[in-house]
Amino acid sequence: MRLKEILTNSNKMSDVKFANKVYANLCNLVWYDYISDECIDFSWRSSGGFVASVRNIGEDYMDFYCAGNEGEVDEEIEKLFNDNGIVLFEDFYSSKDIEHKERVEVFKINHPVVVAYNRDKKIDNII
Numbered sequence: 001m002r003l004k005e006i007l008t009n010s011n012k013m014s015d016v017k018f019a020n021k022v023y024a025n026l027c028n029l030v031w032y033d034y035i036s037d038e039c040i041d042f043s044w045r046s047s048g049g050f051v052a053s054v055r056n057i058g059e060d061y062m063d064f065y066c067a068g069n070e071g072e073v074d075e076e077i078e079k080l081f082n083d084n085g086i087v088l089f090e091d092f093y094s095s096k097d098i099e100h101k102e103r104v105e106v107f108k109i110n111h112p113v114v115v116a117y118n119r120d121k122k123i124d125n126i127i
């Protein structure tokens with residue numbers, strides 16, 4: 001998953017407050033990475049485990065589980081994600097009538113740069 005590399009390269013994951021914000025922003029929210037064309041969605045437990053694995057200092061999911069603000073989007077985290085081609089599917093879980101793949105297809109129609117990148121895999125052809 002490309003997100004792990006992005007977070008590692010940010011050099012911010014050693015700060016437990018930042019790590020807690022990442023955890024909260026991954027809980028029960030669905031993000032779409034349009035560069036790798038994948039949905040990123042975690043439960044609270046798997047979000048905690050993911051953050052612990054990125055930090056790689058012997059923690060486990062319980063070190064982050066129920067840390068607060070789960071499912072709330074933080075501006076700093078959203079900016080980091082957006083700057084790296086990861087965008088939020090807003091209210092994904094409240095819209096139970098649309099399946100994952102259908103939602104991704106709707107998103108791609110509304111964001112043609114995503115489609116062009118996923119087709120060509122060459123950012124120079126898009127800009």
